[in-house]
Amino acid sequence: MSTTKNYSPIEDYGLIGNLNTTALVSKQGSIDFMPFSRFDSPTVFGALLDKEKGGFFSIEVKDGEVNHKQLYLPDTAVLLTRYHTKDGIAELTDFMPLAEEEKRLVLVRKLKIIKGKHTFRIEINPQFNYGKNGFTAENENGVLVVKSKGEERSAFQLHSELNFNIENNLIWAEVELESKDELNIALVADEESDNRAKTKSLEYYAEKSFEKTVRFWRNWINKSTYSGRWQDVVNRSAITLKLLSSGKYGSTVAAATFGLPELIGGERNWDYRFTWIRDAAFTMYSFLQLGYTEEARRFISWIQQRSLEIESASDLKLMYRVDGSTDLREIQLKHLEGYKKSAPVRIGNGAFSQFQLDIYGELVDTIYIYNKNAEPISYEFWKSLMKFIxxxxxxxxxxxxxxxEVRDDKREFLISKVMSWVALDRGILIAEDRSFPAPLERWRKTRNEIFNDVFNNFWSEKRKAFVQYRGGDTLDASALLIPLVRMLSPKEPRWISTLRAIEEELVTDSLVYRYKLEDGGSDGFSGEEGTFSMCSFWYIECLAKSGEMDKAILYFEKMLGYANHVGLYSEQISLKGELLGNFPQAFTHLGLISAAHQLRMLMAQNNMLKGTGRIN
Structure with missing residues (x-):
């Protein structure tokens, strides 16, 4: 391999996608992560997880010092990477035409010289099946067809004006371009061994697909009902959530990646390319806040199908593949060294079979909001929902x-009780709103029992706070959800005391840890982790609801400074400011949307109280 690959910081990547899969493009113009060709498929490019064995697709200026800049075309998922040298400027445009139109994966890379003369080196190192399989390549009718060496049939076509060389497990070419020259490369999943993308000139195809892709994203974002302050960052988070949504199935994945560490060198490296009931429910709540009822409708249809497939509510899985299947066996890819040698690298997720009570509350709450603000649910769906309640x-x-998702002892967790209360409370509200048959008296009695249990038995006089689990002393940032789901008023004395305790122990300015273990405590993992960005946005909402608006706005705008150069967040942030964990993560972006929405509403109310009627 002629190019020496190094690990780029996680925050140095932009995300592109086609509502079926995604790819990460570095600030240097290298695609270092791409499942082929669904979110949860094996990767063909995975240098992010092993710089030698993972595979990549790079486009770089060959000689001289280069200053790289990267940005999205506003209100789109089209990514621009700029190369600035002493001789001029070149610009790389990366995008994926929408799968709804293409019916298969297409990756388009458009290189344009803005000024000057440049020599570029293009290197493609496909490593199919998570880097287990190499490749073979041959020219067929003017198109380079690249195939996996493994037993599983995987292949793509490479369309370009270039004549590629194939040597040393590398496909490469060098080309000299000058001002106004353009070079187009299209990678097309070779699912039917034809050359349909070649029916018209590559230049024509690249330009037309670019126009269609830009039009799709701008038309989609124009449907958002959010306006005013922070609109750009809310739009970017909405587009990111959409990129993590399946156009075919209506489900969403928790993050684009797998195996990225929560601590460099640590073992908390998970596969997040699946549909968590919890994460998807929160995502639909964010879509509904922004007026995207179609996305919520498609997820409701997806979850209704899951409910019809199971006999008992206990059979509902914590997570599924995007198509609703349940083969999520956790496997370690021992041939990959992991991001910056952070092994093990895992695919699948062993937590899929865990029992987690809270998912029912999050699911019923989302359906309640959908029924109230989007469209009425059917009686048939209500009957399925009743079994969960x-x-x-x-x-x-x-x-x-x-x-x-702790992997040590089961416990009676506070948040599980809180979300159990939510499941019953929202079920009661749906039944009352729609006059559906339901055992309301029994549900109300149980809801009240849960409330009293939480209020009395999860309160620690020692900590002056609600604690993580019954009988423990650990504080947990998930308690921030208590006022957000309206179980307690944000002005309730015990809640205010809990907020102060969380601030004292878990909050560092705007950064919030999930929890800190008691001496000798365990959650089933070794090593520490970074601050959890979703918890930061929960904290901001709690501040706003408790009347500390100036502090909430200050911390929200500080959190915006922790996004990467194109507005993306991973799961966690280290105290060094590094992004950690899988990237980008839906939970963080939906947390941002919810906090922005809450702040905007409260700011509007405050302005109306002042008689201004003005929304900043």
């Missing part, structure tokens, strides 16, 4: 793994 009523006292 009844299940919570019968099992809310059970121990579980909690919202953070």
């Amino acid at each position: 009844d299940f919570v009523g019968e099992n809310w006292k059970e121990k579980d793994r909690g919202i953070w």
